[in-house]
Amino acid sequence: PLKVRVDIRDLWDSSKSSVNHSVSALNKILGHTITPRVEWPVLWGELKEKFPDNTVFVPTVVRYTIAWYERLCGRLESEAYAEWTDQLLSAVTEGNGKALSLHLEVRAPSGKFWSAQLATFHLCVPNTEPVSQSKLDSSFDKDFENLFNAEAGGKEDDWADIASETRVATTSSGIEVPAVARLPVLGALARPQELFSSNGPYILIVEERGAMLVIQCSHEPSLELLSAYLKKWAKTNPNDSLRRPILQVELLESEYCFGMMDTLTVERSMARNNSGPPINPTLILAFIEGVLGYKLTNTTGGCRTYTSTTLLK
Numbered sequence: 195p196l197k198v199r200v201d202i203r204d205l206w207d208s209s210k211s212s213v214n215h216s217v218s219a220l221n222k223i224l225g226h227t228i229t230p231r232v233e234w235p236v237l238w239g240e241l242k243e244k245f246p247d248n249t250v251f252v253p254t255v256v257r258y259t260i261a262w263y264e265r266l267c268g269r270l271e272s273e274a275y276a277e278w279t280d281q282l283l284s285a286v287t288e289g290n291g292k293a294l295s296l297h298l299e300v301r302a303p304s305g306k307f308w309s310a311q312l313a314t315f316h317l318c319v320p321n322t323e324p325v326s327q328s329k330l331d332s333s334f335d336k337d338f339e340n341l342f343n344a345e346a347g348g349k350e351d352d353w354a355d356i357a358s359e360t361r362v363a364t365t366s367s368g369i370e371v372p373a374v375a376r377l378p379v380l381g382a383l384a385r386p387q388e389l390f391s392s393n394g395p396y397i398l399i400v401e402e403r404g405a406m407l408v409i410q411c412s413h414e415p416s417l418e419l420l421s422a423y424l425k426k427w428a429k430t431n432p433n434d435s436l437r438r439p440i441l442q443v444e445l446l447e448s449e450y451c452f453g454m455m456d457t458l459t460v461e462r463s464m465a466r467n468n469s470g471p472p473i474n475p476t477l478i479l480a481f482i483e484g485v486l487g488y489k490l491t492n493t494t495g496g497c498r499t500y501t502s503t504t505l506l507k
Contacts (some may be wrong), residue, residue, distance in 0.1 A: 213380070216264060224491055244323055255319065256382075262317050269335075295313065328393065388498065396411065396501065397501055398502070399497065402471070402472060402473075406461040409457070420478070421445050423481065424478075439463060442463045442464065443460050489505075
């Protein structure tokens with residue numbers, strides 16, 4: 195597709211791309227350049243069914259690639275992995291001057307993440323919908339730990355088994371050292387709709403503003419489901435010649451970014467200047483906790499804050 199080709203040119207091939215910045219950053223730490231390589235027609239052919247919106251395809255591959263470089267940089271900078279770093283340096287210098295490369299593919303050859311003969315690393319691109327950053331980090335950590343293990347697996351099904359967890363490194367003396375995390379690179383972050391849907395926690399706030407209820411949420415699908423449910427079962431006002439629902443439910447676009455809904459308002463259709471008694475919030479609160487699974491974390495006056503650490507699809 196034309197959009198894919200344009201994105202490859204702008205986001206991958208460009209000397210100013212975030213991928214090239216990540217390659218340079220790793221070179222400064224490792225002392226060797228690892229060049230990323232992709233057979234784009236092959237990769238697109240295998241993954242296009244997972245990307246009905248082709249505008250997301252190349253940015254997602256770029257995000258995976260940058261995450262791989264950043265995770266490796268963080269590992270090399272950590273004293274907890276000093277022995278592993280020495281092993282990596284020995285492996286890359288045994289190539290007799292061969293150029294190092296990172297091949298992106300859905301399945302790594304023979305299930306290996308490192309080929310000494312070809313001086314090539316393998317990044318298995320998940321044959322799934324876009325993966326969250328925490329899941330990427332966990333998977334890459336597992337790959338690096340098994341990098342020189344001949345029996346390490348590179349099956350695409352492994353992505354379904356990776357659990358998000360806080361990693362703690364252990365030194366040779368048995369002392370646990372908290373893992374040092376690196377801030378993500380801007381170019382590795384997905385657009386807001388994807389970023390805040392695939393990464394927890396979700397934050398939801400319910401606020402009573404006079405005769406109006408305002409629900410704000412970082413997880414757009416949660417608001418969309420609540421809005422659709424309220425509209426489906428809306429009660430019509432018999433005193434309204436236009437036969438409008440008693441309560442008007444409206445999704446509002448975020449002021450932060452284009453195309454993302456982050457606010458839901460509920461108010462009476464015939465109310466003037468939000469006059470009248472407060473709207474009963476109990477049905478909405480029950481939906482938030484009982485259906486969506488959010489947990490109440492704070493209440494201040496007419497404002498309630500909920501969070502959810504469970505990723506929803």
